[in-house]
Amino acid sequence: MRNRWSAAIMATLFLVAPSRPTLAWNKAGHMVTGAIAYRELKRTSPGALSRAIEILKKHPDFPAWKTRMDNLGLVGDDRDQFLFMQAARWPDDMQGPPGVTHRERHFINIPFRPGDTTVPAIPGGENILSGYKANREAFASASSDAEKAEALCWIFHLVGDIHQPLHSVKLVTAQFPEPVGDRGGTRFYIRAAAGGNTISLHQFWDGLILGSPNFQTVRNESILLTNRPGHAPADFPELAEKDFAHWASVESFALAKTATYLDGTLQGSTDGSNGKLLPADYAAKSKVVAERRCVLAGYRIADVVASLTSAGSRLETASAPTARLLVGFWNTENLFDTVDDPSVAGDEEFTPSGPKQWTNERLEIKLNNLARVISGMNNNAGPDILGLAEVENRAVVEALVAKLESTGRHFEIVHKDSPSDRGIDCALIYDAEVLKLTGATFHNVDLAPGKPTRDIVEAEFDRDGTPLFVFVNHWPSRGNDESQRLKAASTLRGRVDVILAGRADADFVIVGDLNDESGDKSVKTTLKALGSPTCLPTSALFDAMAPIGEDPDRGTIVFQNHWQVFDHLIVSPGLLDQAGFQLVAGSTSPAIVLDSQLFDPAGTSIPRPNRSYSGNEFHPTGFSDHLPISCILQK
Incomplete structure (x- = not known):
């Protein structure tokens, strides 16, 4: 049913219309990272999990989330897991002008010039690095409970974003010149299979995890991904690295070059109606990389939440019942x-x-x-x-x-x-x-x-x-x-x-x-x-x-x-x-x-x-x- 991917299946999934703005993993993919983080915290840091749940319940959108839980008939742990899923996707749900939605926070365009062996400069301004830093500071500050909850959602989301390789890069070539390059694959058009519709490379990678945001589908997918051989926390030496900038400029950037752009050999088009056909094995290989990155993102969200809440939240918990x-x-x-x-x-x-x-x-x-x-x-x-x-x-x-x-x-x-x-x-x-x-x-x-x-x-x-x-x-x-x-x-x-x-x-x-x-x-x-x-x-x-x-x-x-x-x-x-x-x-x-x-x-x-x-x-x-x-x- 799930996780049985082939080029033909990928082609079916991507018979869709033209490209969209950079949104990271799609919403279902972000929900998967939230579900993985929830279960990992429940296993390793139940106290941190409880504090994070109490904080998220102060989010301005919590009443709407609660209504959805009620309508879905969710009870017990499922309600808390749903809350983590919603938190991970919330920045993509935001409505409003750019100054409110902070679209530039979702990525960083580190230039990749095929054949250039010099270390690229890290761009300044508003980007995923500054956005992550700002929200960690907001969470740690004496901000309102609602602002603290919003900051925590951004942290969830940006950790997920940076594990999608195309959120760390822009391809710069004669075909995709400066100053914007291919803007993280959003201007690099491909077709997943012969006869398939043209989509952006970024859109292709965003959809590699899951298409449906259905609660049970997301929940099951997150379990299946973490159950896969080689996907236990002990199988990720990367978890020893705690620096968010390293996740972006070293890990994701390296994968963007090798796994995404195939060291500059992947062929794309600037014509949004006539994308280049992907190599026959590209979809299957990309799927393996994307799933591993998604699982790592979930584990890292859990690590970050445990670290942020280890000193305790200023939110007071209700007194315990007598029994x-x-x-x-x-x-x-x-x-x-x-x-x-x-x-x-x-x-x-x-x-x-x-x-x-x-x-x-x-x-x-x-x-x-x-x-x-x-x-x-x-x-x-x-x-x-x-x-x-x-x-x-x-x-x-x-x-x-x-x-x-x-x-x-x-x-x-x-x-x-x-x-x-x-x-x-x-x-x-x-x-x-x-x-x-x-x-x-x-x-x-x-x-x-x-x-x-x-x-x-x-x-x-x-x-x-x-x-x-x-x-x-x-x-x-x-x-x-x-x-x-x-x-x-x-x-x-x-x-x-x-x-x-x-x-x-x-x-x-x-x-x-x-x-x-x-x-x-x-x-x-x-x-x-x-x-x-x-x-x-x-x-x-x-x-x-x-x-x-x-x-x-x-x-x-x-x-x-x-x-x-x-x-x-x-x-x-x-x-x-x-x-x-x-x-x-x-x-x-x-x-x-x-x-x-x-x-x-x-x-x-x-x-x-x-x-x-x-x-x-x-x-x-x-x-x-x-x-x-x-x-x-x-x-």
């Missing part, structure tokens, strides 16, 4: 031990001699992969409560908990072997230093004889005198009749009714893989979980994952090549009031902690969760066919 809990769930997909349990008919394939060749080494790899994600949740603090599905027994849960030492938490386990014919259970882990477990119940779902399924786990906690119930579910799969999921829903609803009859404002969370979506009968009718928290009927619940399911490009699992929300986080009316715990609005979302949780298969298949097996083929980088989900409760 804040991150509650999550993950279907870990076939977390079996390697020993055949003779009492279970469904676990033989997950043994060393079975078709999956499930060895201790492979189990260790999967446990490490799962633990990296779980430890990275909650800004690397790990979850307070995490429901689990598809765990074979307590032993594998204990092995997983042993991998979570980096969180510094004291995890305890709620688990009981269930009657599932596949030998997979639900379980729950919680931080015993944060919550006190006051009760645990395992509800049997009474299906037809010979069709045992997983128990529903119920755990009751106390936090400083406030009770909280958590239910963990894994309902029968889509391979079973719908009536089985209706039975599971009815079993759970029966317990919910008992709790609400005793206390209408009780606080409880239902998490799990329900194998149905928000609009399906089991969820909407039997369980009475609705997709909006406003004006809930008496005893109705709020399915906080429902807004995710309204976006065709988002979900928790890919089923029949479409994103779907099978994993739910459903809350009681009590979590929507002001007493006890409250669900933090917008905090519910799939949890993508590592870029490698998604991968892009070949052909027409869409990006999807990176699972441990395809058939019987083991993937050492895999996690699960589901994404984890989480929300925040506070009181």
